Amino acid sequence: xxxxxxxxxxxxxxxxxxxxxxxxxxxxxxxxxxxxxxxxxxxxxxxxxxxxxxxxxxxxxxxxxxxxxxxxxxxxxxxxxxxxxxxxxxxxxxxxxxxxxxxxxxxxxxxxxxxxxxxxxxxxxxxxxxxxxxxxxxxxxxxxxxxxxxxxxxxxxxxxxxxxxxxxxxxxxxxxxxxxxxxxxxxxxxxxxxxxxxxxxxxxxxxxxxxxxxxxxxxxxxxxxxxxxxxxxxxxxxxxxxxxxxxxxxxxxxxxxxxxxxxxxxxxxxxxxxxxxxxxxxxxxxxxxxxxxxxxxxxxxxxxxxxxxxxx
Numbered sequence: 001x002x003x004x005x006x007x008x009x010x011x012x013x014x015x016x017x018x019x020x021x022x023x024x025x026x027x028x029x030x031x032x033x034x035x036x037x038x039x040x041x042x043x044x045x046x047x048x049x050x051x052x053x054x055x056x057x058x059x060x061x062x063x064x065x066x067x068x069x070x071x072x073x074x075x076x077x078x079x080x081x082x083x084x085x086x087x088x089x090x091x092x093x094x095x096x097x098x099x100x101x102x103x104x105x106x107x108x109x110x111x112x113x114x115x116x117x118x119x120x121x122x123x124x125x126x127x128x129x130x131x132x133x134x135x136x137x138x139x140x141x142x143x144x145x146x147x148x149x150x151x152x153x154x155x156x157x158x159x160x161x162x163x164x165x166x167x168x169x170x171x172x173x174x175x176x177x178x179x180x181x182x183x184x185x186x187x188x189x190x191x192x193x194x195x196x197x198x199x200x201x202x203x204x205x206x207x208x209x210x211x212x213x214x215x216x217x218x219x220x221x222x223x224x225x226x227x228x229x230x231x232x233x234x235x236x237x238x239x240x241x242x243x244x245x246x247x248x249x250x251x252x253x254x255x256x257x258x259x260x261x262x263x264x265x266x267x268x269x270x271x272x273x274x275x276x277x278x279x280x281x282x283x284x285x286x287x288x289x290x291x292x293x294x295x296x297x298x299x300x301x302x303x304x305x306x307x308x309x310x311x312x
Contacts, residue, residue: 019231026230027223036226038214043183043201044082047215050181051089054156060096061086062155062180064146064171065110066162066187067102067139075187076106078209079161080113085215086159087117091126098153099132100146107134143167147174160184160199161208164191172198185211 030036054061063086065079083099090097099114101107111132118127135145147170150158158175160168161184168184168191175182176198184195185203195202203211213221 015234018234019227022230023224023227025223026226027220030219030223030226036222038210038222038225041203041207041211041214043185043203043207044211044214046181046183046201047086048089050157050159050183051086051093051095053181054090055093055095057156059156060098060153061090061157061159062098062100062146062150062153062175063087063159064100064162065102065106066160066164067142067167068106068163072103072105072109075162076103077109078212080106080110081212082161082215083110083159084113084117087114088121091118091121091123094126096128097131098149098155100142100149101132101134102137102142104134104137107132139165139167143170146171150174150178150180154178155180157181158183160186160195161203163187164195169194169198175199 026036051061063083065076065083068076087097087099089095097114099110101110111129114132115124115127118124133149135149136142149155150171151174155175155178158171158180160171160175160182164171164186165188168186172182172184172195182199183201183203184199185208186192186195187208192202192204210225212218213225
């Protein structure tokens, strides 16, 4: 194990060190006031438009932080952080909101966060305790309850973010029926196509996790996001160099000769070993040397005889 670590382990340590350095360096840049570029995310830019439309119509904004089975996890907290920004914008315009929760733990956390948002804006009197509701902890009972709220309240905007399963299309179609602007994102890749088909805007992949940095522009979040992107680019570059190096390493050579009819005959290619490439030698440990087993040598007369077996 020690030989293998000395052979290839240093490369992993160097790579990890570079990613950590990239994150810390970009956090320091953001704290110094450097303007770090984050790609425009259309779904998040539509938040102000959606809340403004709800304000004009006097209709509520519905937010659903997914169906997390655990009490609170990173996915549900990410959704709640996005909803905190939506609630902040809605509070400024006195727009009613409805946060529909599937899990009791998420319900308690959502209440605290939304209440804090109104207090930070100096609008504690506008906070309605019933704006955050626990619907049900059963999947399709929850879907039916949220769909009923959307249809009865005629919601003007709907945000579906977090873990969604078979109920995703039910919720999206209900909001689509009343003409609500919909922004959705699911960590389940099997449900993303349904949101794309029924919603106006969809956050795909890492856009969901980058939303907090995009909306708040906090130095730690922005710097971490940029640093991670540097790490991803480094991984992609390493893969590209590996493909190029492997292509040169696994080269082909052909044997040529002339037959009796004076025609050129091309033989079968001979390939070099993949481990001949530079990156392969860095990432793949050297094969262990053949271990020779010392076996005792006996003359025919010295061969030990086996014990007699069987019972008496």
